Amino acid sequence: MSVRNAARIARRELRGGLSGFRVFLACLALGVAAIAAVGSVRESLDQGLARDAAVILGGDAEIELTYRFASDAERAWMEEISDAVSETVDFRSMAVVPRGDGAERGLTQLRGVDGAYPLYGAVGLEPAIPLAEAFDGTPEHPGAVMDPVLIARLGLETGDTFRLGEKTFVLTAALTREPDTSAGGFTLGPRTLVRLADLDGTGLIQPGTLYESEYRLALPPGADLAALERQANAALEGAGHRWSDTRNAAPGTSEFIDRLASFLVLVGLAGLAVGGVGVSAAVRAYLERKTGVIATLKTLGAETRTIFLAYAFQIAALTAVGIVLGLALGAALPLAFRPLIEAQLPIPAVYGVHPGPLLEAALYGLLAAALFTLWPLARTEQVRAATLYRDGAQAGAGWPRWPHVAATLAILVGLVASAAVLSGLARLTLWSAAGILAAFLSLLAVAWATRRIARRLARARVVRGRSSLRMALGSAGGPGSEAGSVVLSLGLGLTVLAAVGQIDSNLRGAITRDLPEVAPSYFVVDIQTDQLQGFRDTATGDPGVTRVETAPMLRGVITRINGRPASEVSDHWTLRGDRGITYSADPPTGAEVTAGAWWPEGYTGPPQISFAAEEAAEIGLSLGDELTVNVLGRDITGEITSFRNVDFSNAGMGFILSMNPAALRGAPHSHIATIYADRAAEARLLREIGGAWPNITMISVRSAIDRVSEILAGIAAATTYGALATLFTGFIVLIGAAAAGERARTYEAAILKTLGATRGAVLANFALRSAIFGLAAGLVAIVAGGLAGWAVTTFVMETEFYFEPVSAIAIVAGGVGVTLLAGLAFAWRPLATRPARVLRARE
Amino acid sequence: MTAPVATLSDARLSLAGNAGRVDILKGISLKIARGETLGLVGPSGSGKSSLLMLLGGLERATGGTVEVLGRDLTAMGEDALARFRRNHMGVVFQSFHLIPTMTALENVATPLELAGVADAFDRAAAELDAMGLGPRSGHYPSQLSGGEQQRVALARAAAPRPDILLADEPTGNLDGTTGAAIMDLLFGLRDRHGATLVLVTHAPDLAARCDRVIELVDGTLAPRAKAAE
Structure with missing residues (x-):
């Protein structure tokens, strides 16, 4: 019976329309749309690649x-x-x-x-x-x-x-x-x-x-x-x-598309998490408005379960509307932006409505809506009939009953597991989920701390007399404070943006600022053996040249390790395709032999191999292992007799595999060289060497660095767009919070005006309050984004981390600006309304 | 009668409603003497509270003049009215209207701060003590009973030592005992500070404590009040 009664109550309640649920629908629809759009584009490209293979x-x-x-x-x-x-x-x-x-x-x-x-x-x-x-x-x-x-x-x-x-x-x-x-x-x-x-x-x-x-x-x-x-x-x-x-047909391309799409889906999930804050806040606000109705229903004999179901049905109906809206938008977006996508990704694509990605997006939407609404829904159980006769402000502040907590956890696990399976990037998904969860908890902690600190400061002697500031601090720290929803919704987006900013500037800094300091001016390939001496003389004869290094260069594929096909031993990058290999009588300058011994001078015995130490450890190679290298169709099998450090970070010459000269000297090969020169000498060298030996190719490292920087800028831009999408959802949540708080602010403004506050003072109070939250969210973003940047720079890129202040300041300013904008957008009515009207309406 | 603290001349108020404009006050002329206690009585919807709002500058007359302490409120802007209130008026409502995000002490200190009083918090604390609410000063309105909330509202209205106290059915939401205690405090304040008190009430016994009572009927002064004037 309770189900039928609940459905009846739900239907009657929904007759009031969806006006209180704009933020709920916008947040859910945006999150679903983002994921559906990314999935649809991926499917379009996959089908295009298959069709035009x-x-x-x-x-x-x-x-x-x-x-x-x-x-x-x-x-x-x-x-x-x-x-x-x-x-x-x-x-x-x-x-x-x-x-x-x-x-x-x-x-x-x-x-x-x-x-x-x-x-x-x-x-x-x-x-x-x-x-x-x-x-x-x-x-x-x-x-x-x-x-x-x-x-x-x-x-x-x-x-x-x-x-x-x-x-x-x-x-x-x-x-x-x-x-x-x-x-x-x-x-x-x-x-x-x-x-x-x-x-x-x-x-x-x-x-x-x-x-x-x-x-x-x-x-x-x-x-x-x-x-x-x-x-x-x-x-x-x-x-x-x-x-x-x-x-x-295009393994690299389809892998790139899949990875980028999976990554963007994860960004979309972060967006859905931010949207979830808005969804949760909207449901909470709705149920708070319904406290009287719930209490009345209880007075009339409705059971807790009936009431829970009645509101769960309403939320489910709204969720369905939100998901359908999101799917429609997500399916339409790729079609609308087709020319733009085609320009950015010149890959054949079959555009259309693809059910697979839409179903995936709907699943995420459903799970996210369940995750973020169950908790506030569970609080309907805590509303007592007595609320009708006493102030209900404190009702529903406690924890829900354990079955609801358990169900919430189960939904969370289901959502993460779905993302892990469907994205195909289980590890990345789990790390991302852990990151989002950690960010959420940190932001909750910061929101709590912001309230505490604001509360403290509001009571501090220094702010007494500064009424606008004191009032702003008081309401930021007082009951009904918007700290939670604002810091959460804005903080996550800003954190992603800050992390991207720090990583991007460090990466680009390492490449454009640090690398040219140590990198050669030119990387020279295809020097024939009979041209080598002349090349060396010309290069070293130039007064602007500080150093010239040359090495024989062959290309070979490592086909077997100890007789077993290499691909069976490991899928390490050094074993995929052909690699540059070299030979030399002595260890390269500056290279440290970390294990074993370099071959003796004039060694002509069975081939010996020196392998890069770090990569050898990653593959699991040991001294004494036998490697078979196919060079020009000929198999050469040698024994690893030493490991050495190879530094790839300075764009100098670095060979994974080096052999003793006798093993390779007979094979046809050319030489490569690096020239370290003043910038002023670069054009002259290009002219002289290029003029003398037209077959030699000189690659300007500076141009290569510029090219790499361009690509990095593109990737950073794609990630930034993802972060901005999250931020946009956050902004909607902020707008929702501001709209929800408008009534309270109108009331507050009316009282303050009655007490003698001018509109300027009231506006300053509201603006300061927004700025406090924006500042808190911005500061969290800088700390969390800085930490993420440090971790990626230190552990992934293995370079020194520099804190980049400009983007950090921009992010704090952006955070303050965005919250101010959202707050002030809803300050007009409180400022314009006559106090008498507001106060009498409450009598 | 000493020089009037407030003079209303043919004051009118009409508001736009769903069914067109509604005339709330239909030409009120009235003088209120300094230090006087004036009771406003009349049936619901007669315009008592609206008249109080006009006196407080919380509502703007749509006709006639409202002069308080020599200033024509109808000619003043929103912010000028706000400043005028903080320097000269205290208002107490039936529903208390405390700011829910502020503690009792902060509520009381707010008008003092707005007026630029240096020791706003000390004075606010003293006012709360006088109301017997010292131990409750750190509590939020939601943590206080109705009577306590109204005492905080009284303290807030009285703290700036206003020339005029306006009270709109201050005991309407309270039980009889608590209401009587609040009225004692209100009249006590008036006696201590010598303020003019304008009180809207339904209670005959409260009205009886006033120096003068006027009755409103359908937005006009009843003959009795006219006669009294």
Whole structure:
């Protein structure tokens, strides 16, 4: 019976409309919408990647070889299994535009493609001419197409000529779209495309040049990709190849999307947590308004359970409305912002309404609403019928009964577990949940402390006579204080923002401020052995150069550890794909051998290996272990005889794996170098070395740092948007709190005016009160954000932490500003209303 | 009669309601002498409280003039009225109207602080002691009984030593014994400080304690009051 009665009461109560629930609905809908939108975008991109997998990959399957082209036998095997094969080669080089006596030089990621390219999709050119026509060039020079960014950097126009290595090309078009670039990773130089055959005579591809050849295969319909992959492993056994196919065309991209989306969902959950404060406050305020009704119902004989259910039904109905609103908004947002998303993430996507992510968002919304409303709902049980005859202000201040506490905990566990499972990032989710919980508890503690301190200060002699300040402190610390909801709702958003600010400034500081101090000016690759001496002489002969280091450079894949496939031993990053390896007779300058012993001088015995100590420990390698390294298709097995420290933080030369010279000297290879020079000498070095040896590629570390900084700025911006979204929800909660408090403030203002307070004094009182809460939230944000920044800087980035005061001050100012804004937005009515009206309405 | 402390000339008050404008006070003319105790009586809705509000500058007359201590309240702005009140008036309400976020002591000290009194808290504490509420000064209104709350309200009204005390059914929410005690305190205050007291009441025995009683009926002064004037 109680259920039916409860439903009846709930229906009657809801007839009053939803006007008191705007904040409830806004908070819930926003949180659900954010999660639904992120999930929908992820699903759109995943489906797009799956649909266009062949275009993204450039073929149904791809075989990548490092440092060499396929042998005739390998090529024959590829042609046997495919309908068509396209061959391309990819490497870094310098595009050189002669200008008067000197020349303009730009780093480029050069790609030579054959006539079959692209197997799928189309190249976009401006002017829109066929690729083959673009490559035909002029009778004098072969044609090339180039990324517009590089064209602008080099000051080129269509029809101008430039050099790649020792050969001159004519620019015939701007490359506006390369169909198969989504699968690619980070590149330092913008793209230049030339015909593969035209690379002959450039002198760029020589034994030891760092290049990758890629073979795209158009397979017959219904080809068994898994079987072909196995066949490829047999046909190219030990050749150090890498196989990809349409089953996962862009593993890097889809992993990036998944990680970013999961991370943003976690940010969304933080937003939902902040929104939960608003939801909880709205329910509490609603039930406080209903205290009289509840007491009356009890007087009339309604049981506690009936009353609990009656209000639970109402909240459930409102939750359903909030979730539906959120889902509609979340599904619509990606469609509305489609052009913006497409511009930021140039990845094929299938836009539409995707039920999966919407269900996930609805689940989070439901659990969050249950989590944040159960506690205030449980307090309906504490309202006594006697409340009707006595002041009810103290009613419902205690803890709910244990079944409600247990249910709240169970919902919390369910929410975190759902997020952990659905995000696929269990560890990160648990850490985030712990972080949000810790932040919540800290903010609650701070809100409590703020009230205590405000209370104390209000009684202090120093504020006596300063009536506005004393009154503001008094109400900040007194009963009905808004400290809890304001500090909680604002604090969490500001904390995330502060943490992002500190981490970002430290990271960028480390890269842009500290790194150039210790980093070389140039990183030089593709120095041929016969060019090495000349290069060294030229570089060291420059008065601006302080140091030049060179090392032989080969690329190799660690394929086996003690005879077992390396991928079975560990999935450490050093074992994925090919790595730069070197050889040297002596330990590198400054490198400390931490275990074992370096090979003796003139050692010519079985290959010996020195491995980076930290990475070896991460993989679990020991002295005496045997590593098999595939270099240019040849397996070299050596014993680890020493570990040494390798410092990657200064952008200098650092090799994970070094061998004794006799083991590798016979393999074709080039050399790399680092040049440490004054800034003034940098342009001169580029001119002299680039002019003398056109095949040598010089990478400006300063430009690379700028490029990395740009990427970091992008990631920081994405995170900042997430934090701002949380802050926006917090602002809605603040507005809700301010709106809820308007009646109380109107009453207070009326009494104060009766006692002789001017409107200025009343306004100052309200403003100071808001500022106190904003200041508290801002200070928590600085401390918590600073701590998070310190932890990430110290333990993850392993660099020294600098407290960044500008963003910290901005955050406190922002906190004060936002609370002032929310508070003052609702100060108008209290100030404008005549005291008599308010006071008599209360008589 | 000594020089009047307040003079109302054809004072009118009409307010906009859902059913159109309602005339609350329909041309009240009245003089109140300094030090006098004036009782305002009449049935509910007759305009007693509204007249009190006009006298306190809490409501603005829509016609006529309201002059208090030589100042025309109808010509003063909101803030000027607030300053005038804190320097010259104390108001006590039926529902006490204590600020719920302030303790008893802070409630009493507030008008003194607003007036810039240097020893506001000491004076407020002394006033609470005089009301027998010294031990309760740190309590919030919700922690006090109705009688205690009204005593705090009295202390708050009296602390600035106002020229005029306005009391709107100060015992309306209290039981008889407590109400009588409050009235003793109120009249005691008036006697101690020599303030003019204007009291709205339904209770005949309270009205009988006043120097003069006027009756309002439907927004006008009843003939008896007119005669008394």
